[in-house]
Amino acid sequence: MIKRFLIVFVLFITTLNWSQKKYSGQVLDFDSSVPVAFAKITYNTKTLYTNWEGKFVFEYQNDKKPLLLSYKGYYDKTYYLPEQKQNLLIKMVALENRDHFEIYSENEVNKILKKVIENRDKNQPERAIPYFEYKNYELATISASPDSISSKIDTIYTKNLFGKTKVKLDSTNYKFKKFIQKQHIYQTEKVNFIQHNNHGTKETVLAARMAGFQKPLYEYLGLSLVPYSLYDRKLDIFEVPVKNPISRDGRKTFVYKMLDTISLKNRKVYRIYFQPKNLKSSNLRGLLFIDAQTYGVAKAYYRIYGVVNINATYTFNYNEEYKLWFPEKRKFHIIKGENAEDISILGNTIKFDSSVKDRIKTDASDHVYLKIESIPFDISLSKKTEFKNKYIKIDVQEAELSKPESYWKTFEKDSTDVRKLTTYTSLDSIVASEKIEKKILFGRRIINGYVPINQIDLDLRSLVKYNNYEGFRFGVGGVTNDKLSTQYKLAAYIGYGLKDHAFKYGITPSYSIDRKTNSWFSVSYIDDLQEIGQIQFLTQNKRFKIYDPRPFNIPTFFNQKVASLFLESKFLPKTDAYFGLSTSQINPLFSYAYQKGDAILDNYKIASTTFSLQWSPFSDFMQTSLGIIEINKRFPKINFQATQAFNHVFGSDFNFTKLEAKVTYDIPYLSGQITSFVWQGGLGFGQIPITHLYSIAPNNLNHDSVLRRVTFAGKNSFETMYYNEFFSSNYTSLHIKHTLKRLEITPDIKPVLSLVTRMAFGSTKDKENHLYKEFNTLEKGYFESGIELNKIWKGFGLVAFYRYGAYQLPNFDDNVAIKVSYYLDLGF
Incomplete structure (x- = not known):
């Protein structure tokens, strides 16, 4: 009897367990794959909600009834459970007019967020504590979980030119799994010393090592991947600015939901979820x-879903003396998101391969992640700290960087990570064999147009040039480097034009006054050609171009013999400064x-x-043995230049004043789009010859047909404006450009689409004094707009612009400009 009862009982329990299965799942947005938080799920008569990551768990009774999902702004969804799958991925489709559906915060949580903002000065250590300092250990690892990668060797079927099927074995995943079981892909560590006082916050790098490099790269040490404070108006996450949810701007952007009240480190804490009011406006939630x-803020989780998926975790310790939460640990986990492009940091030092390149199935690179851990230690919140040069954000003590292995062992927190040491030893040999360190040092020079050859850096810009006056110009030039x-x-340089049969040359010896501030005193003599009406800021960085397209088209030059002496320095905070004296002999090479x-x-x-002065008020700078380096380039960038010509000094024929300014402002978006503004203006007083007026960068040839005018496009030049058409002694111009996320037509053809509009106004007071040269002025305003489709193939692209407004020409074709663009990616 007892045996029968036990058998029946076991069968009953087994049947009960068989009839009830536990399912887990996640609800995502169909288009963006962003989790739908707190979506309502109804099953039978039971109701449950997804959590803040869109996840849920429930017991299924095997009654074949569906799940009913609903959420404001989405179509209701009926989901029937698959029989052989217990991990569900459900995607909800947004309403077409979802933009009209905004979710609003409840009054209770609104009041809490308002008090968070009001008490920011009391809770942010940088505002609440007059002095503090601490050391910080940071480890960055690029790796993958071996368990997530299949060791299966795939069979790929392709067809040759004759249509015959070809079988190919792909062992990429198998090899990658074997590699990742032994070591990480890449890793780097650093220890920095953070000091704060009433001047601001300064970081001093005490030690650093990068796998494969004898000396850490300054470019990496200057990367700002992890925001240290959560109270700033904007957060720079992965070098992209996003609105802070606990700021006044954030309250306008995000919606908040009170989840519950918990105890954290023996203190009562509100747990609050936030997400964008309009899901299309931002990808940040947490x-x-x-x-x-x-x-x-006692703890925070941030999630960003986009080109890359970023998980950020911030933990804090409560300080009884100052009644605030001080950072305990920052942890970032970054993986590739819904993108079809390669993602790289510092050239190709850190890179996530494209998810669609040369693959049929999900490949190993999809499992690669970048993990960053930042841990403060030796914290002192009362010790008075002093430092100079508050505008220097990072100071690299190069002599102290190299540390023995015993030094780094004190920071090992995860003793189970046996791949860490193997990564250093393995990558040291790889980097040495491939000479990657030399390639990057080489890249630092070539990006500025130089190739190092022993004690001289060869100037690539001097080798070959072409313009309408000289024809092909061949030459050689260079500058001595630190080895000498x-x-x-x-x-020095020298060049010879095949068309004008004339030599041009220049020589500039320089003396270093102060290496730390990049201060140089120079004298110079130049005998060369110059474009008339050129606008040139002497402190503006000149990036290397394999070619300069505008001289191909310029018809008018003047010869100048210039003797000058000048001082260049970064002594003034956040600036590049130039001051010079010169005398020039000008000979126009046209009828004038x-x-x-x-x-x-x-x-x-x-x-x-x-x-001349270039000011970058919001950029961060790093002090190294090489001088001051701009590490975080922020906008606006402001250029100012003043020139005064003196009559009767060294035989000078003119007395005039020129004041020039330029403001550049870029707005990057997390989606990869960017909006750029360039405003430029100049004022001229006195008698100014045409060689020194403003021509506002025209770039169009005066030919009859559109096709005959096809040349290379310039940067921030007026593509429909003809050469020598307009000159001004006073002018203002504005360039607006919006660049969309890269389009993917095929894996090899991924153009960049930009929408551009430009305008300029100008005037000339003494036009009657300019003889033998007819030109117009710009009082009525010059306008052009167009599209750029850049990097279509091998760096080449096409641009098209149309001229309109008061200076529109009678024939339609004359207002159209079609150009070829070219962008060279050196990989640095």
């Missing part, structure tokens, strides 16, 4: 743990003369002084 008494001397350098009173000047002398 959890905030807010202290119920101080309204400070760190105190002196000598730059300037009438000055009774005199007709067809060549002339100009003695002048120039002060």
Whole structure:
């Protein structure tokens, strides 16, 4: 009897367990794959909700009834459970007019967020504590979980030119799994010293090592991947600015939901979820743990879903003395998101391969992640700390960087990570064999147009040039480097034009006044050609181009023999400064003369002084043995230049003043799009010859048909404006450009689409004094708009612009400009 009862009982329990299965799942947005948080799920008569990551768990009774899902702004969904699958992935489709559906925060959570913002100054250590300092250990690892990668060797079927099927074995995943079981892909560590006082916050790098490099790269040490504070108006996450959910701007962007109240480190804490009001407006969402008494952040989880998926975790310790939460640990986990492009940091040092390149199935690269851990230690919140040069954000003590292995062992927190040491030893040999370190040092120079050859850096820009006056111009030039001397350098070049049969040359010896501030004193003599009306800021960085497209088209030059002495320095905070004195002999190489009173000047002398300044007020700078390096380039960037010409000084024929300014502002978006603004203007007073007026960068040839005018496009040049058409002594111009995320037509053809509009206004007071040269002015405003389709194939692209407004020409074709663009990617 007992045996029968036990058999029946076991069968009953087995049947009960068989009839009830536990399912887990996640609800995602169909288009963006972003989790749908707190979606309502109804099954039979039971109701449950997804959590903040869109996940849920429930017991299925095997009654074949569906799940009913609903969420504001989405179509209701009926989902029937598959029989052989217990991990569900459910995607909900947004309503077409979802933009009208905004979810609003409840009054209770709104009041809490308002108090968080009001108490920011009391809770942010940088504002609440006058002095503090701590050391910080940071480990960055690029790796993958071996368990997530299949060791299966795939069979790929392809067809040759004759249509015959070809079988190919793909062992990529198998080899990658074997590699990743032994070591990480890449890793680097650093220890920095953070100091804060009333001047701001400064970081001093105490030690650093990068796998495969004898000396850490300054470019990596300057990367800002992990925001240290959660209270700033904007957060720079993975070098992209996003709105902070606990700021006034954030309250306008995000919606908040009170989840519950918990205890965290013996303190009452509110747990609050936030997400964008409009899911299309931002990809940031997360959890905030807010202290119920101080309204400070006690813990935070941030999630970003987009080109890359970023998981950020911040933990804090409560300090009783200052009644605030001080950082305990920051942890970032970054994987590839819904993208079809390669993602790289620092050239190709850290790279996520495209998810669609040369693959049929999901490949190993999809499992690669970048993990960053940042741990403060030796914290002192009362010790008075002092430091100079508050605008230097990072100071690299190069002599102290190299540390023995015993030093790094003190920071090992995960003793189970046996792949860490293997990564250093393995990558050291790989980097040595491939000479990657030398390639990057080589890249630092070539990106500025130089190739290092022993003690001289060869100037690539001087080798071959072409323009309408000289034809092909061949030459050689270079500058001595640190191998010869760190105190002196000598730059020189010589060139010869095949069309004008004339030599051009220049020589500039320089002396280093202060290496730390990149201060150099130079003298120079140049005998060369110059484009008329050129606008050139002497402190603006000149990136290397394998070619310069505009001189291909320029028809008018002047010869100048210039003797000058000048000082260049970064002594002033966040600036590049130039101050120089020069005297020039000008000879226009076209029919022109300037009438000055009774005199007709067809060549002339100009003695002048120039002060030029580039200011980057929001950028961060790093002090190294190489000098001051801009590490976080932020906008706006402001250029100012003043030139004063003196009459009768060294035989000078003119007395005039020129004031010029330029403001550049870029707005990057997490989606990969970017909006750029460039405003530029100039004021000229006195008698100014045409060689020194403003031509506002025209770039169109004066030919009859559109096809005959097809040349290379310039950067921030007016593509429909003809050369020598307009000159101004006073002008203002604005360039607006919006670049969309890269389009994918095929895996090899991925153009970049930009929408551009430009405008300019100008005037000239003494137009009657310019003889033999007819030109117009810009009082009524010049306008052009167009599209750029860049990097279509091998760096080449096409652009098209249309001219309109008061200076529109009668024939339609004359207002159209079609150009070829070219962008060279050197991989650095």
